Amino acid sequence: MRILVTGGAGFIGSHLCDRLLQTGHYVVALDNLITGSVDNIAHLAGRRDFKFIHHDVTEFIFIQGAIDCVFHLASPASPADYLAYPIQTLKVGALGTHKALGLAKEKSACFLLASTSEVYGDPTEHPQSEDYWGNVNPVGPRGVYDEAKRFAEALTFAYHRYHGVDVKIARIFNTYGPRMRADDGRVVPAFVCQVLRDEPLTVFGDGSQTRSFCYVSDTVEALVRLMQSEITGPVNVGNPDEMTILEFAEFVRKLGGKDSRIVHRELPKDDPKVRRPDISLAREKLGWQPEVGLEEGIKRTMDYFRGMVC
Ligand code: NAD
Ligand code: UDP
Numbered sequence: 227m228r229i230l231v232t233g234g235a236g237f238i239g240s241h242l243c244d245r246l247l248q249t250g251h252y253v254v255a256l257d258n259l260i261t262g263s264v265d266n267i268a269h270l271a272g273r274r275d276f277k278f279i280h281h282d283v284t285e286f287i288f289i290q291g292a293i294d295c296v297f298h299l300a301s302p303a304s305p306a307d308y309l310a311y312p313i314q315t316l317k318v319g320a321l322g323t324h325k326a327l328g329l330a331k332e333k334s335a336c337f338l339l340a341s342t343s344e345v346y347g348d349p350t351e352h353p354q355s356e357d358y359w360g361n362v363n364p365v366g367p368r369g370v371y372d373e374a375k376r377f378a379e380a381l382t383f384a385y386h387r388y389h390g391v392d393v394k395i396a397r398i399f400n401t402y403g404p405r406m407r408a409d410d411g412r413v414v415p416a417f418v419c420q421v422l423r424d425e426p427l428t429v430f431g432d433g434s435q436t437r438s439f440c441y442v443s444d445t446v447e448a449l450v451r452l453m454q455s456e457i458t459g460p461v462n463v464g465n466p467d468e469m470t471i472l473e474f475a476e477f478v479r480k481l482g483g484k485d486s487r488i489v490h491r492e493l494p495k496d497d498p499k500v501r502r503p504d505i506s507l508a509r510e511k512l513g514w515q516p517e518v519g520l521e522e523g524i525k526r527t528m529d530y531f532r533g534m535v536c
Pocket of ligand 1 (some may be wrong): 232233234235236237238239256257258259261262263281282283284288297298299300301302303304318322339341343397398399400401402
C-alpha cells in the first residue's frame, strides 16, 4: 500500500514509518519539523520506497498518485511543546486534521487519528474507558492540546458520518522510547537524562500523581492493528501498569545504578492526578496488549540517550 504518515519525522511517527516499511509498504512522511527532526528518519534517506515531504499539514496537501491510508500524527505532543506552541497546536488539531481528512476523502483512503488520553483531562473516572467523556478545562494551559484533539475527534467522526470516510481513532496514553527529544520536558526523557547526567530528578508536586507508560513498539503495533481492523473506535492504546511519578523516579534511578537526589518542583496547572487506560476494547477487538515491560523499555531508552548526553 501507499501510506501517508503526517508527523512522520516525530518520535512515534518515525517508528511507525520503520514498521510500515518493514512490512513492504511505500511510505510518504509529511512533517514541518516544529517538534520533530530529520535525524529520526535520516536512516531512511535514499530508499525508493520512502519519501519525505517538508510541509505544514495545516496548508493544502498535494500528493501525486494513490494513497491508501493516512496516519495523522502531526501535532506537538509534550506539555512543554504545546505550551510553547499553543496556536500551532490548536491549528494542527483543527485545520491540520481537516486537511488530512480532506486528502483521505479525495484519495478514498482510510484514516487514523492519533488522539490522546488528554481528551479525558483530569479524569474523575478511573481507569479511563472509551465511553468516559472526560473532564477538560477549556481555558487552562493544557486546553490548547486537549480541545484541539477533542475537536479533531469530532471532525473525524463528521467525515465518517457525512462523507463515509473509513476512519479510526486511537487514544494514545503516555508512550516512551528512543527518539524522544532529551529536552522535550516529558517525564521519561527528563528522568532518564537526569540520571545519566548525575543531576537531581525533578519530581513535580509531591509525585503522587500516576501515569502508565507504554513502550513505543507496542503503541505502533496497536496503531497498525487498528488501521487493519473493522472498527472505528475510539480505542485506548496504552499500558495499564500504573505507578506514581515518585515511584517512577525511584525506578529510573535504581535502573541507572545511581542514588541521584529527588527534588520537588511546582506541579503544573491542571496536571492530571491519575491516568490508566482500560484496554479491554483493544484486547478484544485488536487482539493487542503491551509486550515490553517497563524495565526492558527504560533500559532501551537509557541506551539510546547514553550516547547523547554523556
Ligand atoms: P512528536 O512531537 O515527536 O511528533 C509530532 C510530529 O508532528 C513532529 O515531528 C512535528 O514536527 C510534527 N508536526 C507538528 N505540527 C505539524 C504541522 N502543522 N505540520 C506538519 N507536521 C507537524 O510527538 P509524538 O510523541 O511522536 O506524538 C505523535 C502523535 O501522537 C501526536 O499527535 C500526539 O498528540 C499523539 N500522542 C502521543 C503520545 C505520547 O505519549 N507520545 C500520547 C498521546 C498522543
Ligand atoms: N513530571 C515530573 N517531572 C518532570 C516532568 C514531568 O514530575 O521533569 C510529571 C508531570 O507533572 C506529570 C507526569 O510527570 O504528572 C507526566 O508528565 P509528562 O510531561 O511526561 O506527560 P503528561 O502525562 O503530563 O502529558
